[in-house]
Amino acid sequence: MKKLLSRNKVLLLMLVPALLYVIIFSYVPMAGIVLAFKNYRYSDGIFGSPWVGLDNFKFLFVSNKVWQLTRNTLLYNIAFIVFGMIFEVGFAIILSELNNKVFKKFAQGFMFLPYFISWVVVATIMLNIFGDHGVVNSILSAAGAGKNSIYSNTKWWPVVMVCVRLWKQTGYGTVIYLAAIAGISQDLYEAASIDGASVWQKIRYITLPSLKPTVMIMTLLALGNIFRGDFGMFYQIVGSNQLLLKSSDILDTYIYRLLLTTPDVGMTASAGLYQSSLCFVTIVAANWIVKKIAPDYTLF
């Protein structure tokens, strides 16, 4: 053992920065989940504060609020995953079939562009187009129609969020699937053409089956985070708009607001632990199921 240690001394030293990093920023905060079972008092510190058992969770679940937030987070993420997959795979397949190189280059360039801007900028763009002085309203009033704002229309908000998501992420996902399509052997397509297969048949029987591994891995990765909302997106676009919060508040934004507004650190910590546990259980379960049905595609 001693010999082994001294032989790998330098390699071990090289791991130290990253090890320290995950210990400080991930493992020590993990120990901090005890806060969820304590009545945190600033003067007593994390480990000196008294235990309160499950009281924090009782307070948290006393209203329907958390269930509603969990449902919102889950449904939004399912919509993002499903529509995202359709758009990304769809555009990747279409782009792979088109021949005009210049057109493809420009189209892909523009499709990928929204990925590079922050959610703060997306929020400005939304206001510029849909806000009170927005372009949509200018056109509506120029056409003689009354003003309309999606910001006061909660019913449409889930659709708006899905559209924004597709706008920002489709280009990115398309690149991944295009790379997977480029890896498919050309011989398959040529053989199919000689046999008289139509475009649709080639997509159905060659491209889609070949994309299965990539789709599985991407879905598995997304499933693991299905109870973790995109904080940046929801925080910047929905903000503190009370009207919209009803349909578009998610666990992440709620926990952040709790952190800022309530002095009850224990309850906020219990909300965080609730979310982390949900995430952990889903990723492990998803991986376990994939291991049973398609062991090649597991994450770990």
Next chain:
Amino acid sequence: MGSKVRKGKDQIAFEIIGYLLVFLFALACAIPFYLIIVGSFTNESTIVTTGYKLWLSKGDFSTDAYAMAFKNPQTILSAYGITIFVTVVGTALSIFITTMTGYVLARRDFPWRNGFSFFFFFTTLFNGGLVPYYLMCTTYLGFTNRIYSLILPGMFSVWNMIIAKSFMKGIPFEMVEAAKIDGAGDFSIYYKVILPMAKPLIATITLFVALAYWNDWYNCMLFMSTGEHWNLQYTLQNILNSSEALKRIAVLTGMQVGQLPSEGLKLAMTVIATGPIVLLYPFLQKYFVKGLTLGAVKG
């Protein structure tokens, strides 16, 4: 992937629909950027009376918003300085730690590589949530109003490390062995042999990490209570969200709040904050595309 065989009816139909769909989607992606630029050059009174326009007609044009933004440039310049500093330093540190860790875990002769790999990977599966993390950073690490609180949180990502690891696994192990026989130590093998061969990897991680630093506002929001360390995105967010920031500019420039081109200023600030990314984008796009393909390798 067009076939060399004569195009059938189905192929032609598919291509017409395909070109149309891609064109429409690409247009939808591009138009908002155009509208932001048009909006930032629109006269404030036009915005207030008729709203933002699709294009500028005579008399709508104005550079007031930019004049305003640069009249007292210290807010913007300081935000730019913070963002550039954090991006450069953070990215450099991140590349170093990420590739070094990936290298060790990719070394076939490192006996504990699986154990350590799992130790890192587990942090992607479970975490303690926002509260313990926040308390750790503020009460134990003194993150409040310190420049390093913008650098440290994004410095190491396990996913990037996994990409680095799988890339380095692809480098023949004979390279390491040969260098060892020549008497090279483990660190100089990393520094002199592996790193020069990992240029595509470094390019990829640099782009994604730098982009994340450039677009960060979250750490500023969590840890910066005073304005001296606000980066570009967070400054922009404040201009959007609060009239407080506008008032500060009003005080600095000696204008009344009512006279400020507030609507246009938001867009001018957006253009100023996003400009460098969009201008660099055409040159960097292909590297991002390459990088994504690199990252698609399973860890």
